Amino acid sequence: MKKNKISSRFIYFFGSFGGILFGYDIGVMTGALPFLQKDWHLTNATVVGWITSAVMFGAIFGGAVAGQLSDRFGRRKMILASAIVFAIFALLSMVAPNNGSFYLIIVRVLLGLAVGAASALVPAYMSEMAPANARGSLSGLNQTMIVSGMLLSYIMDFLLKGLPQAWGWRIMLGLAAVPAIILFCGVLRLPESPRFLIKNNQEQEAKAVLSSIRKNPQEVTDEINDIKSASQKENSATEATTWGSLFSSKYCYLVIAGVGVAAFQQFQGANAIFYYIPLIVEKATGNAASSALLWPIVQGVILVIGSLVYIAIAEKCKRRTLLMLGGTVMGLSFLLPSVINSIDPHANPMMIVVFLCIYVAFYSFTWAPLTWVLVGEIFPLAIRGRASGLASSVNWIGSWAVGLLFPMMTASMSQEMVFAIFGIICILGVLFVKFCVPETKGYTLEQIESIGMNHGKDLMED
Numbered sequence: 001m002k003k004n005k006i007s008s009r010f011i012y013f014f015g016s017f018g019g020i021l022f023g024y025d026i027g028v029m030t031g032a033l034p035f036l037q038k039d040w041h042l043t044n045a046t047v048v049g050w051i052t053s054a055v056m057f058g059a060i061f062g063g064a065v066a067g068q069l070s071d072r073f074g075r076r077k078m079i080l081a082s083a084i085v086f087a088i089f090a091l092l093s094m095v096a097p098n099n100g101s102f103y104l105i106i107v108r109v110l111l112g113l114a115v116g117a118a119s120a121l122v123p124a125y126m127s128e129m130a131p132a133n134a135r136g137s138l139s140g141l142n143q144t145m146i147v148s149g150m151l152l153s154y155i156m157d158f159l160l161k162g163l164p165q166a167w168g169w170r171i172m173l174g175l176a177a178v179p180a181i182i183l184f185c186g187v188l189r190l191p192e193s194p195r196f197l198i199k200n201n202q203e204q205e206a207k208a209v210l211s212s213i214r215k216n217p218q219e220v221t222d223e224i225n226d227i228k229s230a231s232q233k234e235n236s237a238t239e240a241t242t243w244g245s246l247f248s249s250k251y252c253y254l255v256i257a258g259v260g261v262a263a264f265q266q267f268q269g270a271n272a273i274f275y276y277i278p279l280i281v282e283k284a285t286g287n288a289a290s291s292a293l294l295w296p297i298v299q300g301v302i303l304v305i306g307s308l309v310y311i312a313i314a315e316k317c318k319r320r321t322l323l324m325l326g327g328t329v330m331g332l333s334f335l336l337p338s339v340i341n342s343i344d345p346h347a348n349p350m351m352i353v354v355f356l357c358i359y360v361a362f363y364s365f366t367w368a369p370l371t372w373v374l375v376g377e378i379f380p381l382a383i384r385g386r387a388s389g390l391a392s393s394v395n396w397i398g399s400w401a402v403g404l405l406f407p408m409m410t411a412s413m414s415q416e417m418v419f420a421i422f423g424i425i426c427i428l429g430v431l432f433v434k435f436c437v438p439e440t441k442g443y444t445l446e447q448i449e450s451i452g453m454n455h456g457k458d459l460m461e462d
Helices: 008-016 018-040 045-073 075-094 101-129 132-159 165-174 177-187 194-199 203-213 217-235 252-267 270-285 294-313 319-343 351-365 367-377 381-412 415-436 445-452
Strands: none
Touching: 008 101, 008 132, 008 177, 008 203, 018 045, 018 075, 018 101, 018 132, 018 165, 018 177, 018 270, 018 294, 045 075, 045 101, 045 381, 075 101, 075 165, 075 177, 101 132, 101 194, 101 367, 101 381, 132 165, 132 294, 132 367, 194 203, 194 217, 194 381, 203 217, 217 381, 217 445, 252 270, 252 367, 252 381, 252 415, 270 294, 270 351, 270 381, 270 415, 294 351, 294 367, 319 351, 319 367, 319 415, 351 367, 351 415, 367 381, 381 415, 381 445
């Protein structure tokens, strides 16, 4: 490792910058798809659906593979590899042959491998670099980067909407390579995670990394000792860290908590709003929105503001409290339109859009950032890569499923009924947090691991 010091702000900024990648690609198809449909005269709904959701499908596998490889090669190297893969396939998407639907689907699935990898690697890296008393807010930077990437894509879509349809969508998709190149250049200067270094018998390198981002030498010494103690316990364990070991009695409690939160975040329906807000507004009002690409910008602004609110309150509020508050309001925001509509069938149809804005606002500073904070901090060191990858894959399965099924659901039932289903899932998520998820705020990763192996009894004293 180089001895020249790197600013901790630089480390935290580029450590979380990977969120820009999948934030941008999640949002860019909102604007690119109409161009693409007109250019290629796409009318097959299945093809359109696969082009839209191909990235999420690839991300399912990218998260799992990257998590496992990061345990072997390190978080930093895998983030660099993800940036390269992302840039290559973003550019290959831009040069798709005319009417090359199959080509574009395959390329976007491969692009999804990098998106999924980033979603697993960034939270793990940030949680391992951040001190315990600032881990929530610093890990929350990941969510700020994600929603900033989404907002950036919405703005670019809006600005480029006047371009000829034959190359408007190509520029929108190709521009995704820019943040990937920036990420690669920034991460080249980042150090490896100290916990990974110690796990691989590189204590001096780990001490050098911690010395650059901790306030005093005693803090560095204490953290080194804690990490070594936890690592030695794992190295002396007779149980091999296979996929099956994730659900052994030793790790099961924390794995179920982390993976469960990742699953609920998506099945609560957030991405149905993000992918289809123009369609939702059109169906609710009976008229096309005045600008289909303006609504995503509005929700993007709400998401960015919410992520900044989270960073401001992250170390003041308990994780479980925020998740249960957010889930309750989100559930009510989905359920109340159905209740109001059953009482007054002539209620203003824009009511549902107002409630969706409330949903997005609360989601933006609770479940959106806290899912990745928990995924980054709740898993024991020995299984952190694999477990983070599993949580990321489950999250992307939910994202893909919601994106694929929402149009089918709204075709067969009212929007109010569809959102009521999501509302019930939100309430179930609140119950899951209450009974199955430990409080982790303020604990070191080693303390979380130690107490978690006792089934979280101490952490549950909330």
